[in-house]
Amino acid sequence: MVTDFVIPVLTGLGAGLSLIVAIGAQNAFVLRQGLRTEHVAWVVTVCAVSDAVLIVAGVAGIGVLIQAAPGLLTVTRYAGAAFLLGYAALAARRVWNRQSMTTRAAGDRAGLGAVLATCLALTWLNPHVYLDTVILLGSIANSHPEPDRWLIGAGAVAGSVAWFTALGFGARLLSPLFARPIAWRLLDALIAVVMTVLAVTLLLGT
Template sequence: MPSSAALLAALAGLTFGLSLIVAIGAQNAFVLRQGLLRERRGVVVAVCAISDVVLIALGVGGAGVLLASAPALADAARLAGAAFLLAYAALAARRAWRRCAVADAADGAAGGVLAVLLTALALTWLNPHVYLDTVVLAGTAADAHGDRRWWFAAGMACGSVLWFAALGYGAAALRPLFARPAAWRLLDGAIAAIMLALGLSLALSAV
C-alpha cells in the first residue's frame, strides 16, 4: 500500500502533467481532428500516450541533463520539427481552402493507418516543445520529490493517458457542431495557423 506521501507525489504529478498538456498545440490539434473524424482514434491516442509515458520516464531518469548538454542536437530537432509543422500547416490550409462538403472531412484520414501513425509519431517526436514539457520540466519537477519522484512520474503519466483518451474519444461529442462544411473550414484554418506559428517559432529559435 503506497504511503500518503507517495500518493501526494502522484497527485502532484497528475496536476503538473495536466497543466502542461492541456493546451492548444500541434499534437492536441491532431488528436482533436482525428477524434472528430472518428478515424484511427485508438492509434493516435495510443501513440501520443505511450510516447508521453516514455518521455516522462526518460526525463525523470535524467535524460534532461543529457539533452541540455547537446545544443547541436536540439537545434537539429528544432529545424526538423519546424519543417514538418510548416508542411502540415500547408496541408491544413489547403483543406480549409478547398473544403466543399462535409464528406471531404475524411480526406485527412484517408491515407490509412500508416499515414495517421507516422503523423502522430512525427507530431510527437519531432516537436521540441514535447521534450521541454516531458523531459526537461518533468525531470526538474520530479527531483523536488526526492525518493518519491517515480510516484510523481506515475501521476504525470496517468494525466497524459487520461487527457489523450478524453480528447480523442470525447471529441466525438462535438460532432454535431461540425455538420456544416464551414465548421470544418474553421477548424482546419485554426490548425493551419497553430502549426504555422509553432513551425516559425521553432525555425527562428534554431537560427
C-alpha cells in the same frame, strides 16, 4: 501513510496536465482525428505511450544529457519547423477544398500508416515536447527523493493518458457542430494558423 503516496502522484498529475492541456500541434491533430473518428485508438495510444517514454526518461535523468547536447535540440527544432509548415500548408489547402470534410467514404479516409507517421512526427519532432516532459517534468521529479520522484512520474503519465483519451474519444461529442462543412473549414484554418505560429516560434528559437 496514504498521503505519502497520494501527494506525489497528485503533484505529477497536476504538473503533467498543466503542460499538455494547451493548444498545440499534437492536441490539434488528436482533436481532428477524434472528430473524424479515424484511427482514434491508435492515435491516442501513440501519444500516450510517447509521453510515457519521455516522462520516464526525464525521471531517469536523461534530461541532463539533452541539456548537455544543445545541437540535438537545434536539429530537431528546424526539422520540426519544416514539418509543421508542411502540415499547415495541407490544412490551408483543405480550407479551400470544396469537397465536404464530413464525407466518410473509404477513399476519403487516410490510411493507418499515414496517420501514425504524422502523429509520430508531430510528437517526436517537437522540441517543446522534450523541454516539457524530459527536462521540466524530469527536474520536478528529481527534486524529490526516492520513491517520490517515480510516483510523480506515474502521476504525470496518468495525466497524459487521461487527457489524450478524453480529447480523442470525447471529440465525437462535438460531431453535431461539425455536421456542416464550414465548421471543418474553420477548424482547418485554426490548425493552419496554430501550426504556422508554432513553426515560426521554433525557427526564432523562442
